[in-house]
Structure formats: structure tokens, C-alpha cells
Amino acid sequence: MKFTIPCRRVYGGNAEGEALVTRQRISFWGGVNPLEGKIIERRHELAGQSIKDRVLVFPSGKGSSGWSGVFVAACMLGHRPKAIVNVEVDPIVVSAAVTADVPMVLVSKSDMERLKTGDYLRVRPGEEEIKVERTT
């Protein structure tokens, strides 16, 4: 199945990869271990999942403003995600995306809800769209 959803560019250019999707907000500081690139917030629905090479789809950041520091450290340690797809702009996430040079776009809440973990996303900020391919 293939479909397209509209997006708005926050930072960066084209990116693509397998989606990791959650309806829950994410904290990077205290929520992701930068050494392993895994989500460690115990009761988060993505607990234990790796962020590496994924297009991260989540409503927005939350929590500590050490977010960007941990995100950049995780990228330096080899766990760079391909892109960030959010619904709302949390400045600490923008600071992370710009510093680590990871593309970031915004989508509507209802469009985010159409995405599933495992979808292959081609993020095309210039065309203001994300091409979605679902094989499962």
C-alpha cells in the first residue's frame, strides 16, 4: 500500500527510512541512552527500541531541555536517526535537529495517526510531502 501525507519543513532536506511511530511524547535526556541509542523510559511504549536509522515519528518532545545534548551525543556515538516527524514544535527538538543535522518536518495529528512502525517513509520537505510505503 502506498499513500502520501503533507508535511511542513522545519529543518533539512530529503531523508528516508523505516518509521518508528509512537503516540507518546519523547524525552531524550533521561529517556534515551545515548551509548546504546535505545529508549529507556520504562513505561514508554517504545521502551527498548533503537532509534538508529529510523524515521522517528512522535507528537513532540517533552521533559528536560538536555534533550538536544543527548540527541547529539547519540548521533556522535553512531545511533543517528534518519529524520524526525513531529506534530508540534518543541524548541528543544529543533535545537537537536539543527545541531545534529537531522531533517525535521511537521505533520498534522490526524496524518500522524495514519503512520505505523515499519512503514517506509520518504520525507520530501521540498515537495511538502512524505511518501509512505506499507508492505505488511
Add this chain to the structure above:
Amino acid sequence: MFTSLSAPAALPQLVESYKPHVTTGVRVYTTTHVAFFDVARWRELGVSEEAAKIQGDFMNLCKRHGVNMTYTCTPYLVGNVPHIGEHVAWMESSTQVYANSVLGARTNREGTYSTLATTVTGRTPYWGMHTDEGRTGTHLVRVEVGLGSPYEYSALGYFAGEVAGLGVPVFEGVAGSPELEELKAMSASLATSGGVALFHMPGVTPEARSVDEAFGWGTPEDVVYFGREDLRATCEFLSTSSKDRVDVVVLGCPHASLKEMEYIARSLEGKKVKDCVKLLVCTATGIRDLAERMGYVGTIEAAGGLVIADTCPAVIASGGLVPKGIESGMTLATDSAKQAHYGAALLEVETLFGSTDQCLEAAVSGKWR
């Protein structure tokens, strides 16, 4: 007390990532957020030479460029106190909420690097919290339970942060006048479960004199109630341990005020912390100096507690360092929703969340009651 054991730790990467941004002198008055360990007592606390050198070199670099190394999550207690309407660029999520809400200053939720950019340019983007529109209330929280101590305000903030997300909660029905310590606790937890940058509490916070004014005479997106049952459920959610045995007690999240240091010292006078329990009281170095002068540090440490400055257990662990004496699977008691929330993940401990008195009693008896 603290040693750097885990290798490779994230500390070198974190510090390296800041360096390229500290290349020129600061244009504006700048103080710093916490360090990865107590920079004055690192040797006696058992931090490795290597880790101390990384943090020490970075501190010297910053000092050369005019950054004031306060190393605290409560800069407003040690000389960085913006006034109402003042545009600032702050990092540390609880200080952002405190600065916006309690002081009425204006900052967005800035990250590490955007804040560094402001120190060297003297500018911050004019949007969000810097504008009147961005400061309009979004969620109404009707408080229907009496709140009498910091941990209850901490629970209220944790509850409301989850509801409000990146929004601006407005609190109605808070009886009496919360103290600085209660507003400090609430500011921290609002930006733990959520990403709140600002709240209004008409009658307490300075910007909106009424609930209607807080919403710009508009309608809230959502109205929620916080009653006795919600308070109980929030405390229960933050307590993951089913045991009554306590291994570690952490107070001072966010960093303890002088008043809290006094309270903790008075409560521990003539008492002894149980041998098998570690009591850590975290504060800013400036507050620790005053607390030393007043004999509070002496009293707490004579009882067997340890007063640490510049950092806290969760922050130490976030640098990839291992706080000695805190092991995976232990039970950690705290009066801070923020320390409980992050401690569970970063320190891999089970948590007990309750009042300062409950925590102090647990430190002495080793039991949670």
C-alpha cells in the same frame, strides 16, 4: 562516593559537542546548568581523574569566555533572577517554567546549543514564549484538593504536564499561597511528564490576575480536575517499588533552597541515618556555602547524610557515570516527581515517592511508612 566506571561513558561526547559553540566571549550575563558531578569534592567522592579532567577543562574554557559556572538547576536562587517581561534564553526545563511562570520573564524551551548561541550573539528568536499570544492559557486545571507540601505540588505538576503537553496550563482553586519551594517542585514536574514552559496561577503568578485573563478572555481547549483521588493515583504511579525497604533517599530536586537545607538539618538533629541507607541532599554550591556557615551541612553530615553540590544522581547517571552506592534494582525514595521519573530510567532503580518527612524518616529507619 561517585566513580566513573562505565566505559565508554557519554561524558566525553557530551562535553565535546558543546566545545565548538564556546569560541568567543559571552555577550550576555550567563550562568550554567548542572555539571556531571560535584566539581569541588570530586576527589573525595571518588570521581576518576579522567572524568574530572574533561569536566575541569571545559569549566576553564567557559570561565575564560565569561560564563559564570553556577552549575545548578536553580540559578534563580544564586543570582540569576530575571524580572517580569525580561527576555532571556534559558535551558533546564524546570528553570524555564519557573522563570516564565513565577518570575514572569520570557524564555522558550531552549536546548543546549540554542542557549550557547544566545550567549555568544546576545540574541534569541522572537517567537513562542516571547510573544503575548504564546503565553495565553490552553488547559484549565481545577484543583479540588488541599495541597500542603512540595511533594503534593510536584504531583500536581506531573499530572498537569501529562495533560497539557506543550500547552500553557492555568491552575484554579489552589488554596492559600504556595511557597517558593512548592512552585519550584511544580515547575520541575510540569516539564517532566510534559513539555510545559509556562503556567498561570492567578493570585500567585504575576502575569494573569484572573482565570479569564489567563485565557485571553477565550475558552480553554480542555478542562481537567485534580482531586484527592488524582493526587493518590499520581503518587502511586511514581512509586514503582512494592517493598517497604529503602536503600537510597534523594532530596533537593530541583536543588534545595536554603530554607529546605535548614528544614532537613533541623529534622535530622540528634538522629542517625541507618547504616544501610544512603541519604543524598543536592543543592547549588552557593547554597551549600551558606548552609555550611549556618551549620546545616554539619548537622546533615553528622547524621550520616551527604550534601552534594552542582549535580544530582540522575544527572550523574545521564553522563554515563555510575553514582557509587546506587545500584541497579535498589529502592530510591524521593519527594520529587522529577527525580522519581528519571531515576527509574537512568539509575535503573525502583522508586518511592512521598513527602520530605516520609523520606527523612525512611533515611533514619530504613523503612517506608
